[in-house]
Amino acid sequence: MDDFQSAEETAFVVDEVTNIIKEAVEGAIGGNGYQHNKVNQWTSNVVEQCLNQLTKLGKPFKYIVTCVIMQKNGAGLHTASSCFWDNSTDGSCTVRWENKTMFCIVSVFGLAI
């Protein structure tokens, strides 16, 4: 029973992280249209918010958060990632968000210590 509980605590829970990311993105860029001079601040805000909330979970994890904000222009965007880690404890989560003028893609990688 103890082993089972500790396994639950130290595994990467995708649902929790998805919610955190969605809240962070909504909070930082929720009702805004794309503005080039503010994008830098927006990405920093999204990433900082995500990291703060993730650390508040209190799990023994190292996190990497990446954020791409792109103006809607009909251009194509491709992202891929390849990871060398421990499948049973580590995981990743990607959230795609959009509004009328821009896309936002946030990826979180969580690696157990």
Place this chain on the structure above:
Amino acid sequence: MEGFRKLLAGVKTNSSNVSDKKSESDNASTTAKAKLGRFRLKMRMLSNLGARNLSSQQTFVTYENTYKMEPTDNKTFSSRRAEKVIEGVFEHYLQGKNYDPKIFPRLIKTLTELIRDRVKMQGLDRYKIIATVTMIQNKDQGIQLSSRALWNHNFDNYASVAYEGPNYYAVGSVYALYYD
């Protein structure tokens, strides 16, 4: 079968009687043998199942702690070497290619796998590696790509390279995290 036995009985005399009895007993014994064979097969299958359960239980392995908190002196992650790896991969696979939405999804997957495998081959012990590649078509749109990490500053690091093609940009990043 019965007709054949009757023929045998007609041809032979003493031996036929014996053979009849033998065939009857053989018949009975064959059914008994068949039943025994089926029973043995069932037992073997059950025992095989038992053996499989045991083997799955037996292969659960846990390792003792090595109590290693730092990587050995020479083998920390080097950003410059990783940058060279990424640049090499990009130049080799992206030279002279135009943006093509049909080819690029698969190409980008192979690129990330290549970068990850080549960084692994640098010989870094106990490092977990994450390689990401982002490709953006160049249509004069605005874009911002940023990342932040929560890690151990002394041993963990990243490398990032931007490559410009004729009508696209490719950004490749590698993150290496020490596993203690």
